[in-house]
Amino acid sequence: DAKTTQPPSMDCAEGRAANLPCNHSTISGNEYVYWYRQIHSQGPQYIIHGLKNNETNEMASLIITEDRKSSTLILPHATLRDTAVYYCIVMVREWNQGGKLIFGQGTELSVKP
Amino acid sequence: GEEVAQTPKHLVRGEGQKAKLYCAPIKGHSYVFWYQQVLKNEFKFLISFQNENVFDETGMPKERFSAKCLPNSPCSLEIQATKLEDSAVYFCASSQRVEVHEQYFGPGTRLTVT
Numbered sequence: 338d339a340k341t342t343q344p345p346s347m348d349c350a351e352g353r354a355a356n357l358p359c360n361h362s363t364i365s366g367n368e369y370v371y372w373y374r375q376i377h378s379q380g381p382q383y384i385i386h387g388l389k390n391n392e393t394n395e396m397a398s399l400i401i402t403e404d405r406k407s408s409t410l411i412l413p414h415a416t417l418r419d420t421a422v423y424y425c426i427v428m429v430r431e432w433n434q435g436g437k438l439i440f441g442q443g444t445e446l447s448v449k450p
Numbered sequence: 451g452e453e454v455a456q457t458p459k460h461l462v463r464g465e466g467q468k469a470k471l472y473c474a475p476i477k478g479h480s481y482v483f484w485y486q487q488v489l490k491n492e493f494k495f496l497i498s499f500q501n502e503n504v505f506d507e508t509g510m511p512k513e514r515f516s517a518k519c520l521p522n523s524p525c526s527l528e529i530q531a532t533k534l535e536d537s538a539v540y541f542c543a544s545s546q547r548v549e550v551h552e553q554y555f556g557p558g559t560r561l562t563v564t
Binding site for chain 2: 371
């Protein structure tokens with residue numbers, strides 16, 4: 338699985354957009370970008386994923402560069418409850434992978450009033 | 451149920467004692483995953499099951515750790531002769547399919563070995 342690089346921490350003002358970057362320069366053509374987050378020692382929670390097109394759901398948007406070497410998770414209107422560690426994970430979806438998640442260090446996002 | 455349930459919430463064991471953790475997956479989910487989080491951001495995959503069969507055990511320490519998922523019972527993770535380094539939060543996740551984005555995590559069991 339491709340290695341990812343994320344900034345260790347970021348701050349964001351409440352109500353503003355939070356843009357969390359992830360570098361994955363060695364990503365393979367069949368690898369997806371997944372984002373999970375962990376709020377204060379709770380179990381991780383899935384946010385969004387994509388292959389090459391930009392994606393949006395009720396939680397966030399995912400922007401993947403054309404060369405797929407980096408991506409950005411966007412929380413459009415961050416709230417205090419979005420304070421969490423955000424993990425960018427790059428992996429294949431082949432069934433024999435086993436679906437196990439390989440977490441990196443993540444980005445600790447602090448949303449401030 | 452609609453949530454993954456893990457018991458106990460906290461477990462304290464003296465070094466050398468046995469620890470047993472339980473996980474009840476979401477009803478209808480065939481896959482169960484165990485992860486260990488030692489430090490704040492360091493997750494390690496341990497083992498996964500498809501129903502009662504081991505699906506992937508590549509992360510499982512060969513000694514002292516064992517796990518089971520038996521029909522009509524919660525899944526369990528057992529650590530024989532615990533060591534200080536086993537202190538961690540152990541998360542269980544379940545999934546209906548082997549899809550990365552469909553894993554639902556439980557609240558975790560915090561194991562403290564003293």
